[in-house]
Each structure stands twice: as C-alpha cells, then as structure tokens.
Amino acid sequence: MAVLTAGMAVVAFPPHAQEGAGWFCLVPLLCAMRAGWADWRHGWLAGALFWFGTMWWLAHVTVVGMVLLCIYLGGYWAAWCWLVGRAHGRFPEATTRSNLAIALVAAVGWVGLDAVRGWALSGFPWNGLGVSQFENLGVIQIARLGGVELVTWLVVFANAIGALTIVRFYREMRRAQKMKPHFDFSVCMALVAASFAWGIQEIWRKPPAEPRKVRVGFVQGNVPQEQKFDPREAHGILERYLNLTAFLAGGGAGGGCPDIILWPETATGTGIFQDRALTEAVAGMMREAGHSLLMGSIDVDGGRFYNGGVLFLPREGGYRVYRKERLVPFGEFVPLRGWMPWLANLAGMPGDYTPGDGSDAVLEAPSASGPVAMGLLICFEDTLPALARRRAARGARLLVNLTNDGWFRDSPGAWLHVANAVFRCIETGLPMVRCANTGVSCVIEPTGRIPEIPLMDGGRAVGLSGAFGREVALPDLGGPTVYVRWGHLFPLCCLALTACYVAYEFVRDRKRLRAAGPIRAAQEVSLTSPPSGGG
Numbered sequence: 329m330a331v332l333t334a335g336m337a338v339v340a341f342p343p344h345a346q347e348g349a350g351w352f353c354l355v356p357l358l359c360a361m362r363a364g365w366a367d368w369r370h371g372w373l374a375g376a377l378f379w380f381g382t383m384w385w386l387a388h389v390t391v392v393g394m395v396l397l398c399i400y401l402g403g404y405w406a407a408w409c410w411l412v413g414r415a416h417g418r419f420p421e422a423t424t425r426s427n428l429a430i431a432l433v434a435a436v437g438w439v440g441l442d443a444v445r446g447w448a449l450s451g452f453p454w455n456g457l458g459v460s461q462f463e464n465l466g467v468i469q470i471a472r473l474g475g476v477e478l479v480t481w482l483v484v485f486a487n488a489i490g491a492l493t494i495v496r497f498y499r500e501m502r503r504a505q506k507m508k509p510h511f512d513f514s515v516c517m518a519l520v521a522a523s524f525a526w527g528i529q530e531i532w533r534k535p536p537a538e539p540r541k542v543r544v545g546f547v548q549g550n551v552p553q554e555q556k557f558d559p560r561e562a563h564g565i566l567e568r569y570l571n572l573t574a575f576l577a578g579g580g581a582g583g584g585c586p587d588i589i590l591w592p593e594t595a596t597g598t599g600i601f602q603d604r605a606l607t608e609a610v611a612g613m614m615r616e617a618g619h620s621l622l623m624g625s626i627d628v629d630g631g632r633f634y635n636g637g638v639l640f641l642p643r644e645g646g647y648r649v650y651r652k653e654r655l656v657p658f659g660e661f662v663p664l665r666g667w668m669p670w671l672a673n674l675a676g677m678p679g680d681y682t683p684g685d686g687s688d689a690v691l692e693a694p695s696a697s698g699p700v701a702m703g704l705l706i707c708f709e710d711t712l713p714a715l716a717r718r719r720a721a722r723g724a725r726l727l728v729n730l731t732n733d734g735w736f737r738d739s740p741g742a743w744l745h746v747a748n749a750v751f752r753c754i755e756t757g758l759p760m761v762r763c764a765n766t767g768v769s770c771v772i773e774p775t776g777r778i779p780e781i782p783l784m785d786g787g788r789a790v791g792l793s794g795a796f797g798r799e800v801a802l803p804d805l806g807g808p809t810v811y812v813r814w815g816h817l818f819p820l821c822c823l824a825l826t827a828c829y830v831a832y833e834f835v836r837d838r839k840r841l842r843a844a845g846p847i848r849a850a851q852e853v854s855l856t857s858p859p860s861g862g863g
Contacts, residue, residue: 469523587620
C-alpha cells in the first residue's frame with residue numbers, strides 16, 4: 329500500500345502530470361492505516377519513495393545530497409502518518425462525524441508539516457501535494473485566498489474522505505455497522521465543487537481597465553553545465569549572449585525592440601564585476617541601448633560569493649543589484665556545515681554562497697508604457713510563496729525568475745520547477761516571466777495559465793537555445809489579493825492546530841500512564857504476595 333501510494337503520487341507530478349492521481353494517491357496508505365496494517369514506518373517508506381521518484385534528478389548536482397534530502401523529507405510523511413494514526417485511535421467507528429474529524433486532522437496536519445518543511449534548514453517547499461493540480465486552473469484559483477497550501481489542504485481532505493468512505497462501505501456491506509447516509513462524502517464533494525466554481529468565476533472576471541503592457545525579450549543560451557564555468561569557454565558564451573541580444577534589440581523577434589531583455593541565472597559563469605571582458609562588453613552595449621538588461625551573475629564582495637541579478641539601465645543609466653536571499657540546500661550551501669563538516673565532503677562543496685537580505689528584491693526599469701517594478705526571484709526562489717508575496721506587497725507588478733535548470737540536464741526538473749512557479753502568479757495576482765539557461769522560458773499569466781512555450785521541439789524544452797520577445801500585460805489589481813494581504817496565515821494556523829493536537833495527545837498519554845500505574849502496581853502485588861490461609 330505504501331509503494332502504491334508513492335507510485336500514484338509520483339504519477340501526479342510532471343513529467344507524467346496525471347493530476348487526477350493526486351486526488352487518490354493517499355487512499356491506499358490511509359486504507360491500510362485504518363485497517364491497522366500500516367504505521368509511521370510505512371509512511372516514511374512512502375514519503376521517501378515519493379521524493380526519490382520526483383527529485384532523483386538532483387543526483388546530477390549531488391548524489392549524496394539527493395539521498396539525504398529524500399530521506400529527510402520522507403520523515404514528514406512519517407510524522408503525518410503518526411498524526412493520522414492517533415486520530416484513528418480516537419475515532420474507531422466509521423461514522424460521518426468521525427470521518428470528518430479524521431479527515432480534518434489529516435488535511436490540517438499535512439499543511440502544518442508542509443509549513444515546517446518550507447522553513448526548516450532554509451526551507452524546501454517543492455512539490456506540495458497541491459502542486460500536482462497546476463494545470464487544473466479552475467480549482468487552483470483558491471490559492472489567491474490561502475496560497476498553494478489551501479489547494480494541498482483540499483486535495484488531502486478529499487483523499488482522506490475517499491479512503492474513509494471505502495472503509496465505511498466495506499463495513500456496511502459486511503454488516504459490521506448500520507448503513508447510513510454518507511454526509512461526510514457530500515461535504516467533501518461540495519467543497520471541491522465550490523472551489524471549482526469560484527475559480528472559474530475568477531478566471532472569467534474582466535479587468536476593470538485595459539492593462540498596460542511591457543515588451544520583454546528572453547535570451548536562452550543553453551550553455552551545458554560542464555562548460556558554463558570553464559574559463560576557456562567564457563568568450564564563446566559571452567559572444568552567444570551578445571549576438572542573441574543584438575538580434576532582439578534589432579527587432580528580430582518581431583514587434584520592435586523589447587523594453588527589457590533577460591539573461592538567465594549566472595548567464596556567463598563569471599562575475600559581472602570581476603570579468604573585465606564581460607564588464608566592458610555589457611557597458612559598451614548599454615551605452616547605445618534603447619532597452620534595459622537584467623542578467624543573472626555571480627557577485628563577489630569582501631571574499632563572499634553571492635548569486636545575484638544585475639539590472640543595467642539604458643544609455644548609461646547605471647545599474648542595480650539583487651542578491652539571492654534563499655539558497656538551495658546541498659546546491660548552494662550545506663546545512664549544518666559547522667556541526668557536521670563531513671556532510672560538505674560527501675556533497676563535494678568546499679564553500680557556501682552567502683544569502684542576501686532581500687532589501688533590493690524589487691527593481692524598477694523604464695518601458696514605453698511607464699516604469700515597471702519587477703520582483704526578482706532567482707532559481708528556486710519562485711517556489712517559495714513568502715518571497716513572491718513580499719515582492720508583491722512592496723509594489724512589484726511583474727515577477728521575474730532567472731534560473732539555470734541546466735544542472736538537471738534532460739530530466740523532469742525543469743517541468744517540476746515551472747509547475748511550482750505557477751502558484752506564485754495565482755497567489756499574488758501578478759504575471760511572471762521566466763528566463764532559463766535551458767528549460768522552460770515562458771510567460772505565466774496571473775491565473776497560472778501558460779499561453780505557450782516558444783522554445784519547444786515537440787514535447788522537449790530542455791537543450792534548446794534561442795531568443796524571443798513577448799508582450800506581457802500588467803494588470804491593474806485594484807488592491808492586493810487575500811494571500812498578499814494576510815500571507816501565510818492559513819498554513820500557520822494549520823501548524824498551530826497541529827501543535828495543539830500533538831500536545832493534547834501527549835497530555836492524554838501521560839494521564840493514561842498515571843491512571844494505569846496504580847492498577848499495574850496492584851497486579852504486581854497480587855502476583856508476588858503469598859496466599860493467605862492453610863493449604
């Protein structure tokens with residue numbers, strides 16, 4: 329049952345993207361738990377297998393780090409199974425009330441643990457169960473209210489009710505209990521239907537005014553990872569980006585010169601202010617440019633290395649720098665390096681990048697329709713809801729993700745990355761432009777819809793190079809979304825409720841042990857005392 333659950337969960341995510349499997353993937357494990365066949369160890373097995381099945385491509389970066397990360401993440405599934413197992417013990421009968429109570433514990437507990445996962449060890453919020461629905465535009469619009477975690481809550485609640493309904497039917501057919509209306513199933517279906525109906529209404533809602541537009545140019549260099557940091561390849565890489573940029577600036581992509589041209593994360597593999605040839609080439613290009621240039625680059629300051637983005641303004645208008653504030657565990661830093669230095673040796677990372685403070689995350693660039701406030705997200709920062717929310721709250725009207733998915737080669741990593749990014753647009757009500765070294769360079773609309781992937785060869789988006797320009801509508805929001813206004817309130821409430829439930833179970837166990845103490849002592853006395861009277 330654990331293996332079946334893991335397999336169904338993997339199929340729900342890209343590259344398979346069978347979103348229907350997400351609504352049923354936990355059913356086998358939950359049925360086994362209700363029958364007493366599974367516990368937290370089976371949950372850990374299912375969780376570890378799921379993470380191996382969806383994150384195996386991290387082995388292209390670090391095999392040891394990938395294995396340790398998957399085992400660690402599987403522990404969250406184990407903790408969730410322990411929670412649900414305790415709820416099963418509290419409600420042994422399969423009734424409407426008990427099923428709703430168990431389903432609520434399951435859904436709230438899952439979201440609460442996801443909140444911890446998104447924070448602990450710098451946070452790793454990839455692939456929450458709600459992300460499996462990234463193409464189900466009708467349902468996922470509720471992310472405007474509570475983030476992707478609200479979608480996850482709904483999916484886990486539906487899984488739990490589905491499993492408990494199966495168990496209840498089985499018992500009723502065996503006449504182990506009386507057959508009664510399944511109002512718990514009706515409540516679940518009503519919640520799913522209401523979410524879908526509200527989402528469709530949000531998608532069809534017309535904007536109050538015609539949105540202004542900005543033209544963005546995308547340069548996808550497709551530099552193999554083994555060449556990116558090779559000094560012998562630096563000149564050729566720079567020439568490739570300069571030629572593609574000149575093609576866009578000359579109107580080669582149609583529609584005239586873009587307002588902003590994007591280069592991906594660490595585009596040239598060298599630091600913009602440390603490589604003299606790169607600095608002079610970019611400065612020379614921007615003296616006569618009619619566009620801004622936003623490029624990803626390594627930044628070195630005081631002996632510290634930063635993964636940054638540099639915005640060059642047209643006609644010697646200066647530059648602005650953003651330094652990535654959330655780093656990738658085992659990719660850009662080794663967690664607990666000071667306590668366990670052997671981890672760094674296993675992961676093959678002699679040093680760590682330094683995180684920025686996020687104060688420079690919103691950069692403003694000129695355009696034909698007026699200044700554009702851009703909220704920068706580098707690499708996997710577009711999978712972190714809190715970062716996109718902070719940029720929207722600070723006035724960003726366009727989210728920009730610069731990424732390098734070349735680390736993962738021809739794997740599902742690029743597709744999983746964009747699936748997670750979809751929810752940042754829904755949560756904030758903002759469009760996103762993604763520029764990748766290789767992978768999925770595209771525009772994502774505020775509804776989470778991806779109109780097209782211009783650099784595509786059949787079903788393949790990895791391993792392609794080119795340049796294209798697109799007009800991006802900047803909607804007049806008329807105020808922040810509920811999620812931007814209230815932030816992580818929903819998952820934090822779920823975490824607080826989960827902590828209260830764990831404390832309740834702990835206190836209950838302590839009371840049970842205290843009550844059992846005198847009985848156990850009396851039994852020991854009766855067994856060890858000699859019999860009274862004659863034989």
